[in-house]
Amino acid sequence: MVDTLAATGADTFGRGGGIAWLAVALSTLGALVAFACVRHAKYSIKFRLLWLTMAAVSLGGVGLWLANSVALLGVRVHDSPVRYSAPIGTSALAIAVVGVLAGLLISGRTPQLPRLIIGGLTMGLGTGLSTYLTLDALAVQGTVEESLPIIGLAVLASMALCVATLWAFQTVRLIGLRVLASVLFALGVAGVYYLGVSALEFAVDPGNLAPEGLQLFDLVFPMFVLGALGLTVPITAVLVAPDRRDVVAPSTTS
Numbered sequence: 244m245v246d247t248l249a250a251t252g253a254d255t256f257g258r259g260g261g262i263a264w265l266a267v268a269l270s271t272l273g274a275l276v277a278f279a280c281v282r283h284a285k286y287s288i289k290f291r292l293l294w295l296t297m298a299a300v301s302l303g304g305v306g307l308w309l310a311n312s313v314a315l316l317g318v319r320v321h322d323s324p325v326r327y328s329a330p331i332g333t334s335a336l337a338i339a340v341v342g343v344l345a346g347l348l349i350s351g352r353t354p355q356l357p358r359l360i361i362g363g364l365t366m367g368l369g370t371g372l373s374t375y376l377t378l379d380a381l382a383v384q385g386t387v388e389e390s391l392p393i394i395g396l397a398v399l400a401s402m403a404l405c406v407a408t409l410w411a412f413q414t415v416r417l418i419g420l421r422v423l424a425s426v427l428f429a430l431g432v433a434g435v436y437y438l439g440v441s442a443l444e445f446a447v448d449p450g451n452l453a454p455e456g457l458q459l460f461d462l463v464f465p466m467f468v469l470g471a472l473g474l475t476v477p478i479t480a481v482l483v484a485p486d487r488r489d490v491v492a493p494s495t496t497s
Contacts, residue, residue: 332376390441
């Protein structure tokens with residue numbers, strides 16, 4: 244009997260490069276909103292946790308998870324439909340938000356190198372795991388193999404990116420530099436994502452049943468709408484919140 248199993252890689256830009264640029268734009272917007280929320284959290288006592296939660300949703304939920312999910316729309320696997328596991332994808336979303344929030348809480352209000360490093364490593368581990376789960380949620384008519392060394396390298400890159408991001412959150416004040424830092428964050432997220440994609444190898448077997456799960460568009464489009472609407476909450480909060488720059492920040496670094 245002729246073996247019908249064929250190994251193949253993913254066509255990462257199978258549906259055009261515009262989807263990749265849309266993902267980068269989403270990631271940049273999420274980072275910009277997170278910058279504003281972290282700034283308000285720095286000078287807020289009563290609502291600090293609320294501001295940091297909005298920052299985590301903006302950065303982890305939109306800037307990372309949603310951007311990665313949108314980028315997945317561009318992936319094509321020849322001779323096989325691609326499906327997505329909603330439970331695994333939802334877990335990836337939750338881990339991204341919780342990981343970013345944990346990193347923000349650990350890093351504190353003012354730059355302290357040990358806390359920045361620990362917070363960045365924690366945040367990077369969460370976001371790296373989220374990226375891995377986002378890719379692991381893919382299913383094809385066959386099997387999906389993963390190169391663990393490349394996945395490990397992607398997680399390390401995610402950690403380095405998150406340490407740099409936390410440093411920028413605490414030290415960058417000028418709006419122009421915030422925009423630049425947000426673009427660099429988005430490019431870093433894209434780099435980690437495409438490094439993760441390069442670790443995947445798809446073995447398509449036409450004799451297998453079609454994979455179970457959702458079509459990517461059926462999940463990503465409603466999440467895209469919800470993410471866009473969700474960003475209006477922190478954006479509105481930033482616009483209406485009083486400017487606390489002249490308020491002396493508390494001495495505690497918690």
